[in-house]
Amino acid sequence: MLRQIWALTRKEIKVAAEYRGQWLLVFLTPLIFIAVMGATFGNTGAPTVAVYLVNEDEGRLGRQIVSALRDEPTLALEMLDSRTEADRRVGEGQRMAAIVIPAGLSEAVLTDAGGVIEVIVDPAREQSAGIVLGQVQAATAPMLINAEVERAVRTVFNTAPETFGFTDEDIASLGVDLDAIARFLAAAINGVVSSQVQDAIDDPLVRIDLQPASDVAPRQAPTIFDYLTPGYSVFFAFFLMGLMAETIYEERVGGALRRIFSLPIRRMPFLLGKALPYSLIAMLQVVIVFGASTLLFDYDLGSAPLALALLVVATGLAVGGLGILVSVLVRSEGQANSVPTLLTLVMAAVSGALFPSIQVPGLAQATPHYWAVQGFLRITALGGDLTDVLPNLAALLAIALVTFMIALWRFRGV
Known part of the structure; x- marks a missing residue:
């Protein structure tokens, strides 16, 4: 099974590499938004009401x-x-x-x-x-x-x-x-x-x-980039769901799925092989955006590298899990093009990814964006450690697992 997953993962990465426009959206656009928003608001922090x-x-x-x-x-x-x-x-x-x-x-x-x-x-x-x-x-x-x-x-x-x-x-x-x-x-x-x-x-x-607030002391005076860097990194990472949905839909209508399932392969390794590459790409995106923000905007990564790394991994897994679920559910080209984008925008708007302090109570906690962004803020802006982000890690991993299991249940191959 591991060999099948690895083979599918390599294939999917090659397919994703052909979508150069998507790479631009996922990797470069967050930095552009961070720079523009940072220049607009300066170091005043995120406006909130x-x-x-x-x-x-x-x-x-x-x-x-x-x-x-x-x-x-x-x-x-x-x-x-x-x-x-x-x-x-x-x-x-x-x-x-x-x-x-x-x-x-x-x-x-x-x-x-x-x-x-x-x-x-x-x-x-x-x-x-x-x-x-x-x-x-x-x-x-x-x-x-x-x-x-x-x-x-x-x-x-x-x-x-x-x-x-x-x-x-x-x-x-x-x-x-x-x-x-x-x-x-x-x-x-x-x-x-x-x-x-x-x-x-x-x-x-x-x-x-x-x-x-008592018992919580800031490690440093936060800047606008403490909010924008994790928010827009997570926001644009979830645009990978659109690429996942498009590739699986094209394989379904083009007959590729039929040929794949004529081979001795089960649904679980197939879906894992489809989700894992985009999880890895999402992790890479967060690492690149955070690293570039450190160099360009003096973004501080905090003093808990293990907690930060685990949060990056959990965020990537959540992208893969939710993305594969959306990919399994879409049934038309229009849905594959619009549903992932709409879902990404809505989740970002209600969760605080655009501005962490502007959220829709109740709905925010139902999104992976909320748990990822709040976890990154706790590490970088508040100087938190692994114990401080355990709830965030648990929530992201739970979202990844639940969405993948639902996708496995709903997937019918061709």
Whole structure:
């Protein structure tokens, strides 16, 4: 069986070598995209709007801030129950940041010290945190103004009796409800405080406190290339699925499969011989793109070569497994030309391969792109080791195995 697999592998590599346009797409295009996107965004990191939100404040201000953040069109929020959970998920790289409204914020903003809203950031994407800070400040500006006015009015009424020499008994004898008057004036003044808007924004009562996620320290200050290199390398590696689908379809309609299966060969060695070459090509592509990025863009490969190598292998196997499944399922030339490309684009878009911080929750984890890119980021940008990427390796190998077994089950030869 090994001899059959090797013979098919050599044949398939020779066939793939004839598709020079595909080699250009897989090997050179990622570097072009990385260079162009890197020049466009500089070292600012990937723009992101997907964040977690935790509201631990039971007061009115906490609810207002949540409502305002939900109405902010540039923020995509996912609510979590606790700061601990948000800290853990951000530290794992699932989101670039988490906004935490702490308990007691509604009361704190009425004091001289004011209140604090925390923004927990992923250390690997800390340079992008300014995006979230600006969005939070813009969304909370009206609440900051209202809190400023309410605190000022309360301060005046709390100090008024002492200022004018009144005692509590004097006020009680007059039947004056200072709290009611304070609330009324606060509501009235809030409608005409445009002059305080800029002061409230420049020196807010609610400060935005930027903190790195605990237990995860960045090995270095990440650059845009820490995101683009693994993302676009994985993205374009999966374009090999199109070449796989085309070659198998051409062999089916041209009668080559019929001739092959007239020989004593089983389905498993045949499919392995078809998938393995493209897995090897995908591995080679990642190695070349990573190596070129190191030379051209000062891309750091991290300090865990074994983990990096295993992740490259697992990614290549996932390309081969998913590619052979798609190749088995397509039944027309149109499908062979369009389905692999469409699938590659969709998986890249939802997984974060184009920008790791822009993902579709739930769908992202179902793609090999997500596990590959996040694994590479953890090694290169976070300084992780083999234990840190074990879940990524397991997910990629599981995808490779499951897709290959489904292809084996569905394959009917000619």
